[in-house]
Amino acid sequence: MSKFTDKVKLVVSKIPAGKTMTYKEVASQAGNPKAARAVANIMSKNYDSAVPCHRVIRTDGSLGGYNRGGESAKRKILLSEGVKL
């Protein structure tokens, strides 16, 4: 496991409920502002229950994707946490 991956997971797990972070932001916090794709890749292939990746969305406001039910489920979770979409 690379340092970047670990950092990404840490950053995402630090996102408070009711808030969302873009892949770009997460990548930046992880140390690589250009690794937004890598972040998404990590989430899609290696989902971690300790990492609420449903709080990570696209920069344009789209939900992006979710490997545990799709965008619908993701949207539902976010709304449930009080996130305005």
Place this chain on the structure above:
DNA sequence: GCGCTGACTGTCA
């Protein structure tokens, strides 16, 4: 170690 893939992002037409 090389090449392909993907839950991305920014720029151009």
Place this chain on the structure above:
DNA sequence: ATGACAGCCAGCG
């Protein structure tokens, strides 16, 4: 505003 194109990065075969 929408669609296409290119650039970037980590993970996997």
